[in-house]
Amino acid sequence: MSNNYYFESWGRFPRRIHLGEIVPQSINTVADSINSVNALVLPRGMGRSYGDSCLNDGGYLLFTRLLNKFVNFNPDMGILRCESGVTLDEILKVFVPQGWFLPVTPGTKFVTIGGAIANDVHGKNHHKAGTFGSHVICFELERSDGTRMICSKDRNADWYEATIGGLGLTGVILWADIRLKPINGPYIEMESIKFENLDEFFQISQESEAHCEYTVSWLDCLHNDGVRGIFMRGNHINKLEKEEMKAVHKNPTWKAFPFDAPSFLLSTVTIKLFNILFYNKQIIRKQRRIVHYDPFFYPLDNVNNWNRMYGKRGFLQWQCVVPVKNNKDAIRTILKEISKSKLGSFLVVLKEFGSIPAHGMLSFPMPGITLALDFPNVGEKLFSLLNKLDDIVCSAGGRIYPAKDARMSGKTFRSSFPKFEEFIKYVDPKLSSSFYRRVGGRNDIAN
């Protein structure tokens, strides 16, 4: 292998040198693959994590792309068994025409089942459905010593809790049983409502919780006099009809971001302009539409490599959650700091999490409000802003999302994920990641 084996995460920051990649051909060769190299290994699916939780500098990445087979489907129970490298994209293509949908989906369908479990991802229906892990009935985990375990709430429950949200460190997930959700067709009845301030947001959010399965908001964070945005809510369409109801999403073919964008495209002025246009695109306050699930859940997936929009230096995502009782003030302070810094973001997302508890020791969601932003990587000024925001989140009792993080301090991580010390006991000695080492995880064996 060459010495310059660079891998990036989706945010393109950081970029790390690895020793190489290994690709097991089937679920029966996973442990052999791990042991075929004499260095630390990290399982990796589609690499859609933004920071360094999908990187393993100085070690190997184990790609699960060939663990991509369905095993069986029970249409009476809606339970799908599939290998861990199967993507949400593939599940939608096969199961939407049969009237099934993912129980929980993040904002991209280019995620593997293994990745969705390892990050215990959440979606726009968190208030109704909890996290992805809540719909994982069981899975088989293989450790580097060749031990295989079936894990569920009742069987090897401690391993189940360590692996859900466990960032791929407890072993390699070979396959999982997922409970799919019956739908009447691929369309979503959605409503978008403009709001002028945070109080209005909380009011609409409260009112939507009971009767809307999906809720999310887009914010214009650079607006001069405070926060404004668009609240989007929706439900699966409730009628059965015609062949069109089987329409799955198409593959993005020609729409790819072809080059690294020059940095002037991402100045404060362009971001501000984008936000103004986006906000004013909708003229009336409230709009109702029927849309296909693809643009509703995955607006960015239609442009391949949209991450190149941020140029070579990449970008940083930052997502926090702040518990219910402190949320209004803390979120206000955070938004004020961002507005003051003028380091705006195209895509600011705000959502209220519900109270269904997550199963994983390191699961991110908690009852409260979550805010996600991306920032072009402009260097030191951005890093000091993010540190300041981390402090506000921590003192409000919240936490930062590891799947999106590239820079939080180990102290911030450990104080906001109190089960981390317990989790360390479950980490496989041959597995590790740049993120794990950065936040203070320990690997017993050296390279």
Next chain:
Amino acid sequence: MTLPTRIAVFGATSAIAFEAVKLFAKKGASLYLCARDEGELKRLSDDLVVRGAKKVEYSAFDALDENSILNAIESCLSKLPDLDGLLIAHGTLPAQKLCETNIEEMKKTIDINFTSAAIILTHISSHFEKQGHGVIAVISSPAGDRGRQSNYVYGSAKGALTVFLSGLRQRMQKSGVRVLTIKPGFVDTPMTADFKKGILFVGPEVIARGIYKAMEKENDEVFLPWFWRWIMLVIRMIPQSVYKKLTL
């Protein structure tokens, strides 16, 4: 012309074949899978049932053992007597250097890539001929269009296969059986895992879609992706006096 709905696939566990049979499974086809590894065949067959295949049967076969090939064909025809499609996708791409010194390796390369395919084709085409219809698709290679020093053993086996198919196509013309030669360029599969990937590489799903379309459109011979037709045209046109000095 309609696509076949009862298809035998040799080399079913190859990345290209798997992507192609997924497309047929989605349409509810019945499939008979053959490959070396029985465990992998089971894994594949489970997957294809979930994807919508009407019925999936399989048996392991060894391309270097004539009896094993015949057993697979016999079992296939007994399970799917009204077979109307065949896809041959197995092959091996050894290091050329090894074939230059190791006669066994050279013979193995020719037997897997050519002889075994010719045996399968002889049996199944006769079955289709009697039946009066059927679609045969075989993965050959642009490497068979002109020998190159870097892989002429593999290339000559594929070249023989291309010539065999050309003759078979003429013979089958009368009985309404179609014969399709597929020539994929560089594909990112386990077969090319050790290659440095340039811009000419495509994923196996791209080739699979091409195969599916070609089987539907009554093509005789396709290069996949399309640009290989022109690359190979240029390569074939280079005069021998110049060609022998090149380091292709």
